[in-house]
Amino acid sequence: MKLQIPFFLLIFLFFTKTIFANENAQISYIKDIKPILDNRCVTCHSCYNSPCQLKLSSFEGLKRGANKESIYENRLKAITPSRLFVDALNEKQWREKNFYSVSDTLEDLQSSIMIELLKQKQNNPLNKGTYSPETDELSCIQNKNELNDYLEEKPYHGMPYGFPVISQKEHNLLTSWLKQKDLNSDEEFEILKNEKDMIERFENFFNNSNIKNQVSARYIYEHLFLAHISFDKNSNNFFELVRAKNKTGPVQIIATRFPYDKIEDDFYYRFRLIKSTIVHKTHMVYEMNDEKLKRYNELFIKPKWIEKPYMPPYDSRISTNALKTFKQIPSISRYQFLLDDIHYVIMTYIRGPVCKGQIALNVINDHFWVMFMDPKYDLAVKNKYYLDANLHNLSIPNKYGDNPNLIETFSVVENYEQAVEYYKSKNAIYNAYYKNGIPFEAIWKGNQKEQNDAILTIYRHFDSASVHKGALGDIPRTLWLIDFPLLERLYYSLVAGFDVFGSTQHQFLVRKHMDRLRIEGETNFLEFLPKESRKEYFNSWYKGWIARYFTYYVPSKNQTSINYETTNYKKEFVNKVLKYTNTELDKINYIKEDYRPSNILENYENIDQINETLKMLTLPNNSKLIQNYTNDKSNLAYIKIELNDGNSLIYSMVINRWHDNVALMFDEEGRLDAKKDRINFIKGFIGSYPNIFVVVKQNELSDFFNLIYDYQDTKEHKKRLLKYAINRANPKFWDVYDWFTNEFKKQDKLKFGLFDLNRYYDKAINDLD
Numbered sequence: 001m002k003l004q005i006p007f008f009l010l011i012f013l014f015f016t017k018t019i020f021a022n023e024n025a026q027i028s029y030i031k032d033i034k035p036i037l038d039n040r041c042v043t044c045h046s047c048y049n050s051p052c053q054l055k056l057s058s059f060e061g062l063k064r065g066a067n068k069e070s071i072y073e074n075r076l077k078a079i080t081p082s083r084l085f086v087d088a089l090n091e092k093q094w095r096e097k098n099f100y101s102v103s104d105t106l107e108d109l110q111s112s113i114m115i116e117l118l119k120q121k122q123n124n125p126l127n128k129g130t131y132s133p134e135t136d137e138l139s140c141i142q143n144k145n146e147l148n149d150y151l152e153e154k155p156y157h158g159m160p161y162g163f164p165v166i167s168q169k170e171h172n173l174l175t176s177w178l179k180q181k182d183l184n185s186d187e188e189f190e191i192l193k194n195e196k197d198m199i200e201r202f203e204n205f206f207n208n209s210n211i212k213n214q215v216s217a218r219y220i221y222e223h224l225f226l227a228h229i230s231f232d233k234n235s236n237n238f239f240e241l242v243r244a245k246n247k248t249g250p251v252q253i254i255a256t257r258f259p260y261d262k263i264e265d266d267f268y269y270r271f272r273l274i275k276s277t278i279v280h281k282t283h284m285v286y287e288m289n290d291e292k293l294k295r296y297n298e299l300f301i302k303p304k305w306i307e308k309p310y311m312p313p314y315d316s317r318i319s320t321n322a323l324k325t326f327k328q329i330p331s332i333s334r335y336q337f338l339l340d341d342i343h344y345v346i347m348t349y350i351r352g353p354v355c356k357g358q359i360a361l362n363v364i365n366d367h368f369w370v371m372f373m374d375p376k377y378d379l380a381v382k383n384k385y386y387l388d389a390n391l392h393n394l395s396i397p398n399k400y401g402d403n404p405n406l407i408e409t410f411s412v413v414e415n416y417e418q419a420v421e422y423y424k425s426k427n428a429i430y431n432a433y434y435k436n437g438i439p440f441e442a443i444w445k446g447n448q449k450e451q452n453d454a455i456l457t458i459y460r461h462f463d464s465a466s467v468h469k470g471a472l473g474d475i476p477r478t479l480w481l482i483d484f485p486l487l488e489r490l491y492y493s494l495v496a497g498f499d500v501f502g503s504t505q506h507q508f509l510v511r512k513h514m515d516r517l518r519i520e521g522e523t524n525f526l527e528f529l530p531k532e533s534r535k536e537y538f539n540s541w542y543k544g545w546i547a548r549y550f551t552y553y554v555p556s557k558n559q560t561s562i563n564y565e566t567t568n569y570k571k572e573f574v575n576k577v578l579k580y581t582n583t584e585l586d587k588i589n590y591i592k593e594d595y596r597p598s599n600i601l602e603n604y605e606n607i608d609q610i611n612e613t614l615k616m617l618t619l620p621n622n623s624k625l626i627q628n629y630t631n632d633k634s635n636l637a638y639i640k641i642e643l644n645d646g647n648s649l650i651y652s653m654v655i656n657r658w659h660d661n662v663a664l665m666f667d668e669e670g671r672l673d674a675k676k677d678r679i680n681f682i683k684g685f686i687g688s689y690p691n692i693f694v695v696v697k698q699n700e701l702s703d704f705f706n707l708i709y710d711y712q713d714t715k716e717h718k719k720r721l722l723k724y725a726i727n728r729a730n731p732k733f734w735d736v737y738d739w740f741t742n743e744f745k746k747q748d749k750l751k752f753g754l755f756d757l758n759r760y761y762d763k764a765i766n767d768l769d
Contacts, residue, residue, distance in 0.1 A: 121158030131162025
């Protein structure tokens with residue numbers, strides 16, 4: 001017995017020491033805190049659309065804090081940019097720009113705003129009502145009084161906002177860390193040796209004093225300033241190309257509103273490591289390697305230029321139009337540079353800051369394909385006088401800057417007159433070159449080393465969009481054919497020349513100009529159809545007299561060079577293009593003429609049976625579900641099918657809304673027709689903003705498919721749906737989110753980024769009884 005007392009005393013002392021040691025141990029930001037922020041907070045707080053501009057994707061973003069001004073709002077004057085890591089570089093500078101801390105202890109509160117909102121969620125874990133962070137009126141709490149008013153009015157709106165509470169362990173770690181007096185980051189970044197070597201080679205190219213290198217570097221930079229550059233596929237590092245004060249040492253970035261703004265002093269092109277957590281909605285990967293550097297020399301340095309090389313002026317009235325600014329560089333070099341990475345280029349239109357919000361995106365249809373003109377047949381490349389003769393008619397309204405006046409704003413009407421002039425000039429030149437119509441071979445076959453990019457698919461998900469390689473879905477209503485002049489103007493209008501901090505007038509001009517550019521792409525496609533059919537196709541895309549009034553179409557007088565065997569010209573043309581470009585048919589969504597739909601089975605034994613039913617559900621009027629859920633949070637679902645063998649299948653359910661036309665900015669609801677909406681089911685992940693997660697077991701597929709097919713707005717069907725759809729109030733929500741996130745990372749490490757939950761289905765459903 002005497003031996004037992006010291007033994008138990010020893011055990012007690014050991015555990016006591018261990019407990020106190022753990023309590024007093026330094027909490028690591030990188031090991032303990034950042035994983036919580038990434039997995040539970042960055043889902044909403046990561047970009048321009050972050051509530052209260054609070055970006056939690058980096059330690060610097062947390063320390064910067066929040067701001068009451070919304071970036072995406074109507075305003076008469078442009079505002080000062082507030083880009084993290086660009087427009088201010090330390091906490092003091094951000095405070096001068098009216099950002100306030102959410103992590104510091106407030107004197108009148110004896111706590112931080114962040115701690116209080118986390119605590120509120122712990123005390124009131126239920127989600128009640130609706131939650132839409134991007135559109136809700138958020139108070140952006142700055143002091144004790146605002147906090148008290150907010151929590152009194154919205155007691156169930158603690159953080160995470162509108163999603164289940166974080167675990168007690170996560171809460172304790174986060175709040176304990178936030179209570180420390182001086183928050184520090186122990187995050188370390190390692191750049192691999194081969195990355196350093198590649199950076200040195202590319203910086204030498206960009207900063208070479210040779211005038212060809214200088215002009216080429218400017219052209220390339222203006223197209224890559226949003227890129228997440230990868231030098232090594234196996235590395236987790238991504239870099240951005242910036243203009244800096246210094247040639248060596250830590251990068252000292254020079255902040256400019258536009259990438260073509262003039263910098264008075266000497267500057268250097270540098271590569272800067274991206275320190276923020278990668279989120280999918282802004283993740284545009286561009287790979288750089290020895291082959292790419294060799295390609296730059298082949299395209300820009302070795303060829304003889306059109307004019308003696310010179311540095312173009314940094315004049316915004318000129319610089320917004322790259323067709324004019326860089327006319328000294330051969331057109332074939334510029335166009336081929338864009339085609340080499342065409343998926344990246346088109347993605348910048350979609351994932352750049354312009355493509356947020358319904359008003360910005362209702363200029364395009366929910367589903368269409370994009371093709372490209374082969375450089376060998378594009379007269380803007382082939383004929384050296386083509387661009388010079390049309391430069392006046394190829395201007396873009398971004399030349400008025402971020403703050404155009406009313407006269408400049410209303411002058412957008414002139415663009416329609418310019419468009420008519422351009423089409424007449426273009427048609428005359430093309431008719432002279434191709435008297436029998438543009439050859440079918442004028443359609444680009446894609447990059448031989450990067451198959452499946454001859455055709456790209458655009459999906460619009462109400463107020464977001466995505467671009468994908470290949471021809472996904474069934475034959476769309478509209479198709480675009482993009483040539484060099486259109487490709488370059490799209491980029492400088494939507495990306496290089498678009499200012500998210502600009503005035504409403506600036507954004508209005510960009511939106512209206514996109515009408516012209518969209519019609520131009522559609523017109524290029526229609527030139528391959530019989531002359532007598534073109535107007536009918538065009539009118540079918542623009543139903544309603546108002547739409548007809550605000551649109552224009554100037555077809556050429558040339559007949560097509562294609563011999564058609566049927567009167568379904570569009571379908572026959574598409575089938576020819578798919579075969580010519582070696583583009584695979586979408587096995588689920590593409591409907592052949594001899595297709596016979598199958599019935600929903602009682603049991604599903606293999607993947608082929610599942611895919612066959614999914615194909616049937618894509619047909620018009622074969623889904624009552626999407627006719628009942630038509631709001632802006634019902635456009636994109638990620639579906640996990642748990643197979644009996646333990647494996648899982650992943651599909652994205654994309655809902656393509658029917659629009660009578662996309663010619664008008666407002667009253668979109670009045671131009672929708674839910675009975676004509678269709679579903680696409682795509683293997684893997686589509687888009688960045690899932691509206692709902694769905695989990696269904698293999699043995700439940702019959703019930704699930706029947707629910708999609710014949711859903712009724714009844715309590716019984718709503719209950720059945722909630723068995724599969726993971727509502728934001730579901731206690732298992734975070735487990736499901738983590739599974740989809742990890743699975744996406746497994747499938748594509750290089751293109752992986754965190755999904756955004758700002759547009760998740762907004763109604764919190766706790767009980768239907």
